Amino acid sequence: MTARHGNGSGRPAPRPNFGDRLTEAVAARESQIVLGIDPDPAKLWPAAVEATSEARARLASTLSEAEDAAGGVGETPSGSRAAGVISRLETAAAVLAHCRALVDAAAPAVVAVKPQLACFERLGAPGWLALEHVCEHARSRGLLVLADGKRGDVPVTAAAYGQALVSSTPSPFGPVSGLLADAFTANPLLGRDALAPMIASARAANAGAFVLVRTSNPGAADILDLELATGERLWERLAQLVDELGDEGPSGLKDVGAVTGATEPQHLARLRELMPHTPFLLPGIGAQGGDVAALAPAFAPGRAGGLITSSRSIANAHQNSGSSPPDAARKEAERLREQAWSLG
Template sequence: MTQTGNGGPSPSPTFGDRLSTAVAERESQIVLGIDPDPAKLWPAAIDRTSEARARLALTFSDAEEAAGEQPPRPGVVARLETAAAVLAHCRAMIDAVAPAVVAVKPQLACFERLGAPGWLALEHITSYAREQGLLVLADGKRGDVPVTAAAYGQALVASTPSPFGHVDGLGADAFTANPLLGRDSLEPLVQAAREHGAGVFVLVRTSNPGAADILDAQLATGERLWEHLARLVDELGQAGPAGLKDIGAVTGATEPEHLQRLRELMPHTPFLLPGIGAQGGDIASVAPAFAPGRAAGLVTASRSIANAHEATGATPSDAARAEAERLREQAWGLA
């Protein structure tokens, strides 16, 4: 904590300020979505499974004292190998595209399906991305009653007191959240994030066709549900000196006609824009997101980067880097 001119401690930077700085320094608004599919890993990553497995194993080295007393459960070896290959794949992706992106967005479901070793791989990837100077946006779309929301806050950005000392959470810079259970379910998430200079991206309008079923429902007030959610998100956020709020919104880019209205309702909110590339969005259509400044619109791409080599014939890492750089230039040029 640094000292300000009047002698008091200056507050830690808010997530909005951190995001603004990171986007300016890296000259990128692109977020690498990390949604690893074990059936589509880069071949070189599979070759490096043994090396990655050693990384995973080391964290559990305390286990050796108890080892050998009974055989591993069926499937334990397969999932350790898979988690290791996924870790190698994600590290290779980060190495390839780091110069073109400002953040990574690991999809928690893709790690949870590999059980405890998958969560361990997620932790390694989070640390690795942060070491490369990238922000980490944990994409789990969590939402629950307040006491449980507080536990999710501990899991993602804070820590948990225990008789054995504090247990650190994932240490993400921000995470996605689901607002269905109302304001009191979001408040513990916002509080945990804010105390750690982290952010929350709340679902407002997603990019899947089914979003029309609920999020587009018209309310008796005349508003659509997503407009009601947008007002809530705008109220929850607080801006630092850079002017960008610390509570963001997930705003699907496949419905660009909504973006203008979303920006009206949330003039200082960072937008997380999925739906580019494999989900069919067009980067030029998201320009309204950038109205308050470049850092106000983060453009996410996952499969279009990870699988770019399938179309081009280049190596996976060269193709991924080229695609990320292409997106970066396009988005940067819109401002």
């Protein structure tokens, strides 16, 4: 926290920008791997579900005894609604247990985690609480937190997203801290003035933004690959915008990054040409079919120039091995780390 929030000496704190912080973190951990955290409640590690189920059984038995003692009648008219509230809390608790175990298993081989906000939002308020705890747990393991929500909106709302992700919100009751992520993903469709408040929030917190430039899904061709009147593709124009938006510090790496799908490695050389000092966030390894060896151009500005995200291939590694989920995740994360590090 010292490097990010000042040294408390009263003099202006040194302010390494996100590019510098990322460069340092990658060197210190000898890893360019980002653990994607996309929990699907239907595919949690069994131990996380069991722990929650046991807690529920204990609770149910206690409640049942209390009800018997009070001569209660069991299911009440509000029982179905209460059951919904309880199953939501249980699901969020199991998701949190799963994510903590996943972070613990992969931490030695990764530099950052990338929680997928959608996967927590779908569990409502308890899901958001689980997200906050997952971020805190990852920080306690020395990892950067990249909040993956791909937000984008008109300027006044973009400022609110900045507060939610990397800053705080003034209120009559005192400031309310947001997620305090080290970086977030952002959608550039609404243009420069819509990105600006999010990037300003990030910069003020020495945090970073990764802007969508060319994603890894097949449908990215529909819009991002459109040819403009100038002969460029839309993603080339977005790449220029991202290059302009970033500031660089002593490390030479900018504080505004780009999301560049690894399933289209033929684009990487061109993307690097358009954004020579921009960190790339490369999803699409593993479950989405990308190949680490094809990513070499991403690392031109140094190892921190290419962050490789992997979620399902780490979390679900046990499905293709005889190992326990944590052991299989640890091995797969380490395998990816070695493979990427050998390219740098």
